[in-house]
Amino acid sequence: QYLQESELSQETRDMISTLPREKGWVANHLHQYQGFWHSSRQMQGVLACQKHFQAQDSDILLVTTPKSGTTWLKAILFSLVKRGEHYHPDPQHHPLLTKNPHVLVPFLELNLYLEKPVPDLMTSYAPPRLFSTHLPLVSLPESVKDSACKVVYLCRNPKDTFVSLWHFTNRLRPEGRGTNPLEEALEKFCRGVSLYGPFWDHVLGYWNESLKRPERVFFIKYEEMKERPGFHLRRLAEFLGCPFFPEEEAQGVVDNILRLCSFETLSNLDVNKNGKLSSGEEHSAFFRRGEAGEWRNLLTAKMAEQLDRITEEKLQGSGLKF
Numbered sequence: 001q002y003l004q005e006s007e008l009s010q011e012t013r014d015m016i017s018t019l020p021r022e023k024g025w026v027a028n029h030l031h032q033y034q035g036f037w038h039s040s041r042q043m044q045g046v047l048a049c050q051k052h053f054q055a056q057d058s059d060i061l062l063v064t065t066p067k068s069g070t071t072w073l074k075a076i077l078f079s080l081v082k083r084g085e086h087y088h089p090d091p092q093h094h095p096l097l098t099k100n101p102h103v104l105v106p107f108l109e110l111n112l113y114l115e116k117p118v119p120d121l122m123t124s125y126a127p128p129r130l131f132s133t134h135l136p137l138v139s140l141p142e143s144v145k146d147s148a149c150k151v152v153y154l155c156r157n158p159k160d161t162f163v164s165l166w167h168f169t170n171r172l173r174p175e176g177r178g179t180n181p182l183e184e185a186l187e188k189f190c191r192g193v194s195l196y197g198p199f200w201d202h203v204l205g206y207w208n209e210s211l212k213r214p215e216r217v218f219f220i221k222y223e224e225m226k227e228r229p230g231f232h233l234r235r236l237a238e239f240l241g242c243p244f245f246p247e248e249e250a251q252g253v254v255d256n257i258l259r260l261c262s263f264e265t266l267s268n269l270d271v272n273k274n275g276k277l278s279s280g281e282e283h284s285a286f287f288r289r290g291e292a293g294e295w296r297n298l299l300t301a302k303m304a305e306q307l308d309r310i311t312e313e314k315l316q317g318s319g320l321k322f
């Protein structure tokens with residue numbers, strides 16, 4: 001599942017050899033590139049998409065911090081933006097019923113530019129093209145910054161993000177290696193040494209950008225989406241220039257999308273119970289509990305306080321709260 005360092009391109013290996021490295025949570029090493037931590041395998045996709053991805057003005061890019069509900073928002077965005085094609089006449093054949101959301105909305109650096117250094121995205125994806133990435137703002141391909149494409153940014157309370165990440169990385173560990181020591185993982189997360197970490201810098205980059213360019217960056221938290229899904233789905237539709245028509249409202253299209261994309265529906269589909277991504281992760285690993293506030297079942301009061309303290313310090317003065 002993970003490319004060995006010897007399987008990486010020479011260019012990636014040369015670049016990696018110049019970067020600070022730390023022992024990772026699952027993969028052998030994490031490398032610090034442009035201020036954020038990446039696995040070796042990821043680095044190959046990051047460099048390729050930075051070099052080759054050409055954003056179109058009509059593109060929609062979903063950017064998320066890992067474990068913030070990416071799978072959910074991929075499903076929502078796909079069913080929202082492509083609803084003309086797929087809702088009528090036969091919802092029984094909606095692509096989400098037979099394909100995992102990560103297949104329908106691929107990651108730039110983890111799928112498209114990892115599988116092929118220069119994938120053909122012009123003929124395979126009809127506009128508006130929907131892609132996703134975990135890249136921090138500073139590392140986005142230049143063409144994204146230069147185009148008018150829209151960015152939807154999703155993040156999640158750091159305590160739940162950490163807990164979800166911890167569970168996820170346990171699933172990725174080779175059999176027999178047991179779970180990741182929790183204290184050690186927390187210590188790394190707090191120092192920013194986690195996939196696409198530091199978490200707080202990632203969030204702040206997009207938060208500030210969403211304040212500067214609200215017409216380009218839509219910022220949303222998992223908890224907000226959980227609490228008022230219909231409200232935020234309508235806001236998202238407005239932001240993306242595809243608001244719901246009164247006839248659609250009357251037909252209950254908003255609720256249909258939310259039902260189709262719910263944890264309940266998606267996690268019980270055959271494709272998501274049994275399938276695997278081409279990168280090796282089982283689809284079911286992306287559906288665990290799907291609740292806000294789940295950290296209470298794992299973190300001690302001291303651990304929660306530690307995360308709260310860092311969050312307060314890092315976000316001070318930004319106007320952003322979790």
Ligand code: A3P
Nearest residue numbers: 067068069070071072164262263287288289290
């Ligand atoms: P938990 O581990 O807390 O359950 P990502 O998609 O970014 O990898 O995030 C995974 C998290 O989103 C997991 O959180 C997962 O259960 C949750 N999730 C997946 N699908 C969801 C859905 N349809 N609605 C709400 N949460 C969902």
